[in-house]
Amino acid sequence: MRRVAVIGTGVIGASWAAHFLAHGLDVVASDPAPGAEARLRADVAAIWPTLAPIDGASPDRLTFTADAAEAVADADFVQENGPEREEVKDALFAVLDTAARPEVVLASSSSGLLPSVIARGCPEHPERVVIGHPFNPPHLIPLVEVVPGEKTAEKTVETAMAFYAGVGKRPIRLRQELPGHVANRLQAALWQEAYSLVERGVATVADIDTAITHGPGLRWAVLGPFLTQHLSGGPGGIAHVLEHLGPPTEAWWRDLGQVTLTRELVETLVAGVDEELAGIDRAELVAHRDAVLTALLAAKARTELP
Structure with missing residues (x-):
């Protein structure tokens, strides 16, 4: 493949475009928003x-229409990156199809x-529709979740998996389609308890970020939750952990908080983030994130297990 179309050039679309360009592909991007081309070219130059x-x-090698x-x-x-609304996807995919x-x-x-919902907008060829969900920013984070729908052809899945792997991604294939796929559902589970802990006054927003970034987040970035748990069991591995720490x-599961994003809770979370940043602007935060991610990815590549 030599030419990729990137449809929708917001944060995710611009990042995808830069990633594809860096892997030697021709990219033709499209977005109907006024000034979209200028913003896209500025974003690619910054990335x-x-x-x-x-x-x-x-x-x-980037063109725009x-x-x-x-x-x-x-x-x-x-690679489509339009708004997350069914009616918009339906209209857009009818054009693409x-x-x-x-x-x-x-x-x-x-x-x-x-x-399967998105494919309803493709009356001619719903078999070629698949989710290829990246993680922000796509030009750095390797994960892509490939999710087939009810009518998706096996060849479509195989082509998508091979394409993403060929541009340096780590694609995973989901065996069922679920709202939020896999990684976002895992994040949502953590967010639920994090929001609850803040709401109950157990910890501050900054405390929770510290708990993850200086605790389990470091281990998860290397091995993930299952292998991390396996190592915590010593010679008995995960079997020992499940037997002795399972109950x-x-x-704890039964005690996890159930939260509703009330206006008061939203205001508390926003205020907590503002306090945690303490005057650090967004550009500085993004630059810090990208520098650490780049170094981490380089270290993982040097030390990856066979």
Whole structure:
């Protein structure tokens, strides 16, 4: 594949575009919003220094059109990043389905919508629709969740998995479609308890961020929750952990908080983040995040297990 269409050029779309360009692909981007092209080119230019482009890669291989049909007409792969609303997806995918060649995969970056729902907008070729959900920022975070729908062809899944792997991603295939897929559901479970702990006054927003970034988050970035748990069991591994710590863990589950995002709780969370940042602006925070992620990914690549 040489030419990728990026449909929708907000935060996720711009990051995808930069990533594809850095891997030597031609990118044609489309977004109907006024000023979208200028913003996209500025975003790609800002991202470019954080990347390690392959030989021949260049931001100059980016083209833009406001017409989504024109963007996908000659594309070999389509990455859609439109608003997370069913009616918008339906209208957009109807255009993409008509304009793209029948064999071209239409992958959506949707963070929560089901692929079967999105595919309803494709009356001609629903079999080529799949979720290809990245994590922000896609130009740095390797994970992509590939989720087929009821009518998705096996060849579509195989093509998407191979494509993402070929541009340096770590794709996983889901065996069932669920709202929020896998990683967002795991995050949502943690957020539920984090919000509850703040609401109950157990810890501050900053305390909880510290607890994760200087505690389990470090281990999860290396091995994930299951292998981390396995190592905590010593020679007996995860079997020992489940036998001896399973019952108290179940008791904790029963005690986890159930929260509603009331106006008061939202205001508390926002105020907590403002206090934690203490005058650090967004650009500085993003630069810090990207620098640490880049160093972490480089360390993981150097030390990855066979």
